[in-house]
Amino acid sequence: SQELEQSPQSLIVQEGKNLTINCTSSKTLYGLYWYKQKYGEGLIFLMMLQKGGEEKSHEKITAKLDEKKQQSSLHITASQPSHAGIYLCGAGLGSNYKLTFGKGTLLTVNP
Amino acid sequence: NAGVMQNPRHLVRRRGQEARLRCSPMKGHSHVYWYRQLPEEGLKFMVYLQKENIIDESGMPKERFSAEFPKEGPSILRIQQVVRGDSAAYFCASSPGRLNTEAFFGQGTRLTVV
Numbered sequence: 001s002q003e004l005e006q007s008p009q010s011l012i013v014q015e016g017k018n019l020t021i022n023c024t025s026s027k028t029l030y031g032l033y034w035y036k037q038k039y040g041e042g043l044i045f046l047m048m049l050q051k052g053g054e055e056k057s058h059e060k061i062t063a064k065l066d067e068k069k070q071q072s073s074l075h076i077t078a079s080q081p082s083h084a085g086i087y088l089c090g091a092g093l094g095s096n097y098k099l100t101f102g103k104g105t106l107l108t109v110n111p
Numbered sequence: 112n113a114g115v116m117q118n119p120r121h122l123v124r125r126r127g128q129e130a131r132l133r134c135s136p137m138k139g140h141s142h143v144y145w146y147r148q149l150p151e152e153g154l155k156f157m158v159y160l161q162k163e164n165i166i167d168e169s170g171m172p173k174e175r176f177s178a179e180f181p182k183e184g185p186s187i188l189r190i191q192q193v194v195r196g197d198s199a200a201y202f203c204a205s206s207p208g209r210l211n212t213e214a215f216f217g218q219g220t221r222l223t224v225v
Contacts, residue, residue, distance in 0.1 A: 033214065042117075042202065042218035043154075088154070097142070098167065099204075099214065101154040 003027060003093055006102035014110050018077050021105045023089035025070040030092030032072045033099065034063050037086045046074075046087075076107075084109045115140075115205050116185075117217035124224050130190040130197070132220045136205030143186045144214070145178060148200040157201075160186060193224045 005024045013019050023032070031050050035043040047056045052067025060077045076083055086106050090099040116135040124130050136143050145157040147170075157170040160180035168178065175193075180186040190197055200221050206214040 035216070040221075043204075043216035045213060045215050048213050090154070097144075097159055098156045098170075099144070099146075099154075100156070101146075103153045 002102065003100050004089060004091055004102040006087075006089055006105050008105060009103070010106040010108070012108045012110065013079050015080060016078055018075065019079055019107070020076075021074045021087050021089075021107070023072045023074070023091075023102055025091055025093060027070070027093040029065075029067065029070055030094070030096045032063075032065050033090040034072070034074055035088045035090065037088060037104070039086070043088065079107075079109045081109045081111055083107060115203055115215050115217035117201075117203050117220050119220060120218060122220055122222045124193045124222065126194055126224055127192050130193050130222055130224075132188040132190075132201050132203075132222070133185045134188070134203030134205075134217060135185040136203075137215055140205035140207050140215075142206045142208065143180050144204040144206075145186075145188050146202045146204065146216075148202060148219075150199075154202065157188075190222075193222070195224050198222055198224045 003026050007022050033048050034046040037043050047063045049065035055064045062075045065072045086104045088101055088104045090101040093100045118133050141162050143160045146154045147157055148154045158178045159167040163182050175191045177189045200219045202216050202219045204214045204216045
């Protein structure tokens with residue numbers, strides 16, 4: 001099974017709707033990273049979370065880390081077509097330098 | 112401050128040729144990581160380097176693949192005698208330290224072996 005599970009695998013929402021993407025680890029987390037990737041392009045760094053209970057926001061995107069549950073959630077408020085893409089979570093699992101990635105969540109935002 | 116620069120963006124090689132992928136980390140970053148993204152698979156760690164040192168190459172195939180990060184110049188991922196299965200997107204990331212710092216990725220090099 002995957003060490004880092006993302007859910008859902010894909011998501012289609014109407015513009016203006018809120019949505020949440022989850023990332024669950026089977027191991028202890030050493031830092032949790034969220035990236036966004038457009039098809040065929042590179043990864044855009046969104047946020048890094050280190051401590052349990054930590055919450056960060058950038059524009060309409062908020063990420064939280066629940067260390068006890070070994071889980072992070074990414075929440076987008078009032079989604080826009082520009083939010084469409086693949087969201088990837090990456091974490092150091094038992095390592096303080098090697099990132100393990102989930103398979104990604106494909107987000108489609110319909111105008 | 113330019114981001115992580117990778118070149119070329121696209122590379123086509125015939126089977127048996129060599130592929131050289133370059134990565135210039137962000138200014139001030141001395142830690143470089145290479146990842147490979149295969150279709151239908153996630154990003155997989157290949158190798159972690161600091162200047163002139165390979166720290167962890169546990170994700171690198173044992174044969175044909177090598178990486179370096181010289182004192183001067185970019186980090187190089189070298190694939191000798193490429194095969195069709197090497198076709199993938201190769202990403203480089205850099206950070207100023209280990210995983211207590213932000214890690215930024217380049218745009219990737221898309222290698223196609225024909």
